[in-house]
Amino acid sequence: MTTLDEVRPPAAGTPPRPRPLPLVAAVPLAVVAGVALLLAFPPYGWWPAALAGVAALAAATHRRRIRAGAGLGFVTGLTLFAPLLAWTNLHTGYLPWVLLSLSQAAYLALLGAATAYVSPLVDRWRAGWPAVTGLLWVGQEALRDRTPFGGFPWGRLAFSQGDSPLLRLAALGGAPLVTFAVALCGGLLVSLLWRPWRGFRPVLALPVVGLVAVLAAALATPVGLRGDGGQVTVAIVQGNVPRLGLDFNAQRQAVLDNHVEATLGLARQVAAGQARRPDLVVWPENSSDIDPLRDAAAGARITLAADTIGVPILVGAVLRGPGEGQVRNAGLLWRPGSGPDTDQLYTKRHPVPFAEYVPMRDLARMVSKQVDRVRADFVPGTEPGVLRTDDAVLGDVICFEVAYDGLVRDTVINGAQLLVVQTNNATFDESEALQQMAMVRLRAVEHGRDALMASTVGVSGFVSPDGRVDGATGFNTGAVVVRQMRLGDGATLATRLGVWPEAALVVAAVAVLAGAALRRRRPLPPPG
Structure with a gap:
């Protein structure tokens, strides 16, 4: 059966197109991503699961066509938001809950499409995969937090980190910086685990170092009362x-x-x-x-x-x-x-x-x-x-x-x-x-x-x-x-900076999408 990601055979002398995960693996992985993200939020509160959820969605959508990436993102979003927002159907009936869950899942569909779209750029610049993942998550949340009717910020990655050392980063850049750090760590995980059967390469040590560095930076962030009031x-x-x-x-x-x-x-x-x-x-x-x-x-x-x-x-x-x-x-x-x-x-x-x-x-x-x-x-x-x-x-x-x-x-x-x-x-x-x-x-x-x-x-x-x-x-x-x-x-620094950390991260996300647009006009590199 032909998948959405199958393409014409490459012309003679051109390198083969990098391949995504098989669709039969990607769809269950998208579901796993939604379940992992759900488990990170109360009442469960298993905050490391958010990192795994981000990594699973990034792996499922990487190198896919845009429509397939959107579909996988939607699967993740529905798996996350339908149970996360189940409290909205207790007294209003099922339809408002279904509509709200679908609307919120649509934003993760956009994220999945964007993740698929930037795949050529990530393949060319593998070390940037974690940062790109973090930027796209912040961009998705910035949009979801404001649209429609003023937005609905429930389910932000930052709100899953109550017991995590990454919560401390809120003192530096608020919820957007915490979301970026969570998604960055998820990107480090997927870059570490992607295609492990090719054997050990020295570059695989970089994600481990990156994870340690992010957690160390979070732990080193001073938190506590600002000022010495009574x-x-x-x-x-x-x-x-x-x-x-x-x-x-x-x-x-x-x-x-x-x-x-x-x-x-x-x-x-x-x-x-x-x-x-x-x-x-x-x-x-x-x-x-x-x-x-x-x-x-x-x-x-x-x-x-x-x-x-x-x-x-x-x-x-x-x-x-x-x-x-x-x-x-x-x-x-x-x-x-x-x-x-x-x-x-x-x-x-x-x-x-x-x-x-x-x-x-x-x-x-x-x-x-x-x-x-x-x-x-x-x-x-x-x-x-x-x-x-x-x-x-x-x-x-x-x-x-x-x-x-x-x-x-x-x-x-x-x-x-x-x-x-x-x-x-x-x-x-x-x-x-x-x-x-x-x-x-x-x-x-x-x-x-x-x-x-x-x-x-x-x-x-x-x-x-x-x-x-x-x-x-x-x-x-x-x-x-x-x-x-x-x-x-x-x-705190976050109080003084206000919206500027989020604005900078969103601008960087737009720049990544623009870079991906340029890259998609060029021949793709060999898989690696």
Whole structure:
């Protein structure tokens, strides 16, 4: 049977065309690549599997025609994203999950096509294979993180490295540099293992040296708190919800009461000397889906909690307005004695498409009538989430905003001393919560800040600037966790550079594709 990679026999006197792996081996290898990448992410967290996944996809697509490379990349993408995003189908039905998985797999199809496209260049410049692999992965993620509707950065290689020494590189160049390092190591692996039956060659030692060098550089990267600020005591209140699912807020009063009662319980422990008095209490996203600025009873309940504990509460609230029929997803500081401080209010800047607002609603309704649960589109905010208490400056981001590099960095360059992620995982499952916590770990390292994630149902916890998690709560349970946090007031190299490392890597990826275009116009070298 003729494969897509078979070509006409070479003319007499010309070297034979380098051959790809047989298609019967390449397709299973693409599946293996997807499985390996999946295992690198929470809840599994086997971070070295990401390197193997990158290597397997590079080997499967190398020297293939572009359409075959795209097909193999799509196989890898679907194998990765369908189970990774399975939490999206828990309450909305299968179709939205299938469409999201297919759309994300399409980006890996582009990666597979690009990897096949640059094969002539890689064959000519074998030592550059690892770097080319890293650049193409960064380019693919840069595109996927921004398109469509603002992108969907879930499943970035960098977010699989929570326990890896490569996570430390986030302090130098953020998530793009970590992704580049992971893919670079995967490229080193494939260059080491490619066609081993030809016997030992001295050049095979170079990938081993490269792997050691990358890991050594990561371990040598200093991480930790930037600046020498003081300490504050922070309490996370995870109030839990009456039931999981899309209708978790059908009992909005019960959700609010859970967080009020948990805070009152902490106040009793403080009064009895059984717990340290916090300087700040953090409630999660959606802890008050009743607008406490317009509903007197809801406001009174939060005031009771703040006055009793005697410290400000950062409340995750759904606020009506500013216009008729509009709503906002907000973090609002509620002070003891004076109530809501509307000067310290953050409105979520990146509402979730098809969950907090519905693009092309009429068309989306044809896909799933669940979109009509979003009765009013959430209005995005315009200002970074920098909130000031008497004791600390908070960098607040809400839910999946933590996946976006710029939204987190904006809070730090505007003075945030702590990173705070308010989230609601009641419509998903524990795997989604753990994947989100992995993002918080990267952000803490990236900006040299103590960080926390406060969830309605879990997982909540504190993260130190070296990426370690402390006080992690269980899922679908109520909990209160109190820890001391250190205030940061300096900047990492990643904070100072911002988007420039990613921009440089993307420009280099484009240059590689341009070089491959030139190379494809020339005769191919002999296999080697």
